[in-house]
Amino acid sequence: MxxxxxxxxxxxxxxxxxxxxxxxxDIAINAQLADYSPVKGCMVIRPYGYSIWDNIKNILDKRIKxxxxxxxxxxxxxxxSFLQKEAEHxxxxxxxxAVVTHAxxxxxxxxxxxxxxxxxxxxxxxxKWISSYRDLPLKINxxxxxxxWEMRTRLFLRTTEFLWQEGHTCHATWxxxxxxxxxxxxxxxxxxxxxxxxxxxxxxxTESEKFAGAESTYTIEALMRDGKALQAGTSHNLGQNFAxxxxxxxxxxxxxxxFAYQTSWGVSTRLVGALVMGHHDEVGLILPPRxxxxxVVLIPILKRNEDNSSLVAHLKTINDELQALGITTKIDxxxxxxxxxxxxxxxxxxxxxxxVVGPNDMTNNVVEIxxxxxxxxxxxxxxxxxxxxxxxxxxEIQAGLLKRAMDFRKEHTSQANTIDELASILESKGGxxxxxxxxxxxxxxxxxxxxxxxIRCMPDDKELDAxxxxxIFSGQISDKNVEILIAKAY
RNA sequence: CGGGGUAUGGCUCAGUUUGGUAGAGCGCUUCGCUUGGGACGAAGAGGCCGUAGGUUCAAGUCCUGCUACCCCGACCA
Numbered sequence: 001m002x003x004x005x006x007x008x009x010x011x012x013x014x015x016x017x018x019x020x021x022x023x024x025x026d027i028a029i030n031a032q033l034a035d036y037s038p039v040k041g042c043m044v045i046r047p048y049g050y051s052i053w054d055n056i057k058n059i060l061d062k063r064i065k066x067x068x069x070x071x072x073x074x075x076x077x078x079x080x081s082f083l084q085k086e087a088e089h090x091x092x093x094x095x096x097x098a099v100v101t102h103a104x105x106x107x108x109x110x111x112x113x114x115x116x117x118x119x120x121x122x123x124x125x126x127x128k129w130i131s132s133y134r135d136l137p138l139k140i141n142x143x144x145x146x147x148x149w150e151m152r153t154r155l156f157l158r159t160t161e162f163l164w165q166e167g168h169t170c171h172a173t174w175x176x177x178x179x180x181x182x183x184x185x186x187x188x189x190x191x192x193x194x195x196x197x198x199x200x201x202x203x204x205x206t207e208s209e210k211f212a213g214a215e216s217t218y219t220i221e222a223l224m225r226d227g228k229a230l231q232a233g234t235s236h237n238l239g240q241n242f243a244x245x246x247x248x249x250x251x252x253x254x255x256x257x258x259f260a261y262q263t264s265w266g267v268s269t270r271l272v273g274a275l276v277m278g279h280h281d282e283v284g285l286i287l288p289p290r291x292x293x294x295x296v297v298l299i300p301i302l303k304r305n306e307d308n309s310s311l312v313a314h315l316k317t318i319n320d321e322l323q324a325l326g327i328t329t330k331i332d333x334x335x336x337x338x339x340x341x342x343x344x345x346x347x348x349x350x351x352x353x354x355x356v357v358g359p360n361d362m363t364n365n366v367v368e369i370x371x372x373x374x375x376x377x378x379x380x381x382x383x384x385x386x387x388x389x390x391x392x393x394x395x396e397i398q399a400g401l402l403k404r405a406m407d408f409r410k411e412h413t414s415q416a417n418t419i420d421e422l423a424s425i426l427e428s429k430g431g432x433x434x435x436x437x438x439x440x441x442x443x444x445x446x447x448x449x450x451x452x453x454x455i456r457c458m459p460d461d462k463e464l465d466a467x468x469x470x471x472i473f474s475g476q477i478s479d480k481n482v483e484i485l486i487a488k489a490y
Numbered sequence: 491c492g493g494g495g496u497a498u499g500g501c502u503c504a505g506u507u508u509g510g511u512a513g514a515g516c517g518c519u520u521c522g523c524u525u526g527g528g529a530c531g532a533a534g535a536g537g538c539c540g541u542a543g544g545u546u547c548a549a550g551u552c553c554u555g556c557u558a559c560c561c562c563g564a565c566c567a
Binding site: 022025036038040089092093095096116117146148150151152158209210211212213214217231234236266301302303304335337338339340341342343344345356358359360361368377379 | 527558559561565
């Protein structure tokens with residue numbers, strides 16, 4: 001490949017990916033996932049990026065319904081007073097709320113907040129809908145946009161407005177709510193691992209990291225290729241906090257009034273950012289086949305002064321065979337640009353497989369296959385049975401990407417018994433650091449100030465022996481110590 | 491809100507130091523030639539230089555204010 005200077009003026013060369021700070025933006029822009037909008041901190045999700053989100057949405061939506069939830073839609077405008085009903089909630093969200101003060105040419109009697117999340121307005125409605133244990137459980141989900149006025153934004157990972165799903169459920173018992181919370185966390189884990197090929201740690205958040213208003217928050221934490229952790233989804237057991245604030249009450253089997261036990265859980269377009277930061281190389285994005293807008297791009301080698309119609313027809317026949325096996329495809333037969341430009345474009349976009357056929361291939365009854373994940377090119381692959389060959393190859397790529405990510409995480413998950421060990425790990429290779437912790441909250445500001453790191457969670461998957469490993473903070477061994485994962489995070 | 495940067499054609503940028511009325515590459519249009527990893531030639535189209543003032547015979551260029559976006563930090567379900 002040519003050097004940067006030579007690339008500078010080439011079409012779509014974009015910026016060089018060596019600059020770690022702008023990898024996300026470079027890939028997202030070059031791959032046409034998104035573009036900057038005229039509004040600060042907001043982005044336009046372009047068709048290619050939205051198609052990825054669509055795939056995520058379709059997969060998850062199906063599971064949400066299969067696990068007994070129904071979709072609904074609640075309004076974007078929330079009376080400001082609603083937010084104030086739950087003390088922790090308003091404290092957590094007020095600073096990042098956008099507020100509508102005027103409408104219809106007049107100042108509003110009550111201001112409206114653009115929802116940063118919908119617990120309050122949903123509880124207001126739940127209170128009207130629920131009166132008996134027979135109305136429970138009530139399991140609702142909505143796909144919506146939310147607005148959070150973040151000081152600093154990044155494409156997909158933290159934008160002012162983003163798309164997500166938020167599940168909200170009401171239960172008759174704490175236990176049932178807890179089961180729901182953990183079940184949805186597992187659904188998220190499956191989504192990330194089985195489809196996005198991103199392994200995650202599940203675990204519980206500390207008090208300071210939990211959702212404002214929740215009793216407890218559970219998270220899936222993923223590792224990005226730059227060694228930083230990403231909170232990829234959360235599931236909250238809300239206890240009765242919101243129910244008490246909104247009087248979401250029901251009569252139980254003993255004819256006693258009780259407040260509903262609630263959960264909420266969500267994943268957002270941040271997952272597209274996770275995909276970018278979880279799978280890329282120096283060329284650009286690498287998409288797992290199960291989430292790619294199209295899994296195979298078919299490109300003919302066109303001869304302008306010749307009749308290419310039979311070649312294109314040939315490619316279409318192959319295309320039909322692939323589609324018949326459920327492979328998603330795109331044919332790019334544009335004749336105004338060279339195949340080299342096309343190759344580069346689809347590599348930047350992370351299309352898992354490229355299938356190329358030229359006149360010679362057609363004569364020899366072969367095709368050329370390029371794998372995006374390992375950037376291999378195989379000429380002379382038999383055209384016969386190509387669809388089933390690719391079907392298998394796509395599964396191989398999917399599994400390979402997950403394995404690669406798991407290996408990477410394994411290499412970047414360390415153990416620290418002291419703050420000094422933690423320091424050297426975070427500075428050298430980053431990633432997750434396992435440690436024991438006595439629960440003293442003073443460690444959190446320390447981690448933040450010294451290392452810009454945080455406790456990502458108390459993982460479900462534990463590896464340390466509490467009888468041998470001391471608290472990283474106090475140096476004491478105690479069976480009251482809990483295992484934690486520390487990392488720098490987005 | 492601090493620190494840094496940027497604002498000139500669709501894109502990436504040069505031109506600002508030393509004021510003289512706007513350029514390059516790419517993209518786009520047409521024609522020719524070409525096509526197995528980012529071709530080539532020719533001819534075109536396209537910009538009141540972010541914005542508002544000021545200095546000057548003359549401002550993309552100098553001065554002042556403002557705005558927007560990007561990066562870094564603070565902040566962050």
